[in-house]
Amino acid sequence: MFEHTFVGLDVHAVDVVAFALTPETGEVTRQVMAADPVAVLAWIRRFDPPVRAVYESGPTGYVLARFLRAGGVDCVVAASSKLLHAPGDRVKTDRRDARVLAEMLAVGAVTEVRIPDPETEALRDLSRLRATAARDLAHARQHLNAILLRHGLRYPKGTKWTGVHRAWLHRQVLGDPVLQFAYAAEVEQAEMLEARLKRIDMELERIAAACRYAPVINALMCLRGIRATTGFGLAVEIGDWTRFSGSSIGSYLGLVPSEQSSGQSRHQGPITKAGSSYARKLLVEAAWQHRRPYARPGDRLLCQFELVDPATRIRAIEGNHRLHRKWEQFDARHKMPVKANTAVARELAGWCWSLAAPLQPGEPMAAA
Structure with a gap:
């Protein structure tokens, strides 16, 4: 592992601050260069392979990561919300950010985000x-x-x-x-x-x-509250549903309670709001529709059922009934509607996964 050279990149619109660390020899190299993928790749190729590079997710997107990967460099994009920061560290500079990224990559503490095509x-x-x-x-x-x-x-x-x-x-x-x-x-x-x-x-x-997401979109639209725009948004935001399970999809979308526990005390707070805020918003909006009375599918759902296979159709019908029953239970307990809707949205995410994941058997596995 430590035979690698680890490169941390603090990427901005104008320039890139790089920090290269070789743990085996203890050698470190710093460089400031233009925000040009060709220049960054040329600098990284100065080091003997294998080389791994990382930069933080942000407004610069994935162009640099794709270019470095095409050039033979193992480049990952770190989830900015999962970077470790010492509570007492009050100094933040581009050079420090690049060094911290390289050190975290060297010890395997980087949480990667999936780089979409x-x-x-x-x-x-x-x-x-x-x-x-x-x-x-x-x-x-x-x-x-x-x-x-x-x-x-x-x-x-x-x-x-x-x-x-x-x-x-x-x-x-x-x-x-x-x-x-x-x-x-x-x-x-x-x-x-x-x-x-x-x-x-x-x-x-x-x-x-x-x-290529059309089968997934059609399947998601079999659930109440999900029309073309919502199904399309969920499909393309999550991409590969096989990365998750029915229980982990809610955590990925930030729909699970936050927690602060120590010793014998355990306290759960508001939802974590991790992951894609847009996908979470779509699910929360769709969950409200399941509070409305439901006895049988309407005309829209009946037409939508004709576009999917029988297994998907049966699963969607079960999900629509289950989600409405959850709302009835919450209303019977006089639970605050906003909290109840968040819980229904979390379960709706699981039902979406159960419809979408079986339709993507050939999707490549990637880091969450």
Whole structure:
């Protein structure tokens, strides 16, 4: 193990700070270079193989890791949330970060993240684009409602953002020309963002039906609360479901309680919120749907069942009944709805795994 040379890289947009450690000889080498994968690879090749390199996950993505791997260097990406920091260490510099990464890699204390292939990363970007577009639309609608509320205008009906509601918005006259211009601009912004979201949804559904995750997406959509956008997001965020088990998937997504135990005392706190916050958000939103009354599959689910094999269909039906029963039990115990929904989301993650993992027997195993 210690015959390796271990390289820690503190990667930034402009430069890369490198620290190379050879435990067998005790030799250390430091270097600051441009953030150019070719330059980084050329510097690493100065050392006799075998060489292992690591850098922290962050906004620079996986381009450098893929390039180094293609060049024959064993490069891993460390989970930033799992890096060890001494409580008394109050000095943080790029050089120290690079040294700490190299030392952690040398002793096997690095928790690796899975490096997605370019296709999966592109699909993730599309899924996150959809989430951003939906958030922008929600904010625009909130701004529009706020203007109306501040000036004593309120839509008289309960259902908003229908054709009737949009016509009502266009009929409103606020009097002051400046205010009217601001209001019209807010209406225009909301309509433009709504049209943008529809275009993204259409493209997402087209790609979801043709990409390599299509069987997994179809299986996930057999569960209540999971439609095309949610199924697509879960499929591409997790990628290889075979890395987990039914019990570990909830931990990976941060849906298990945190814990602080010492001696005979044991205290559990809020959920850990580890892993992908986007995947966790999708599951939490989907879990609320299982609180609604459920006796038999609706038309959407019946159509969806036709797209999957019988084993997946039976498993999904069992999951829908089980998750609704869990909600009924929580409601009978008068459990706080937010906490109950988190527990249902954790179990929903397990049911998603049970549907997706059998459909990926050929997926390569990778570090979680």
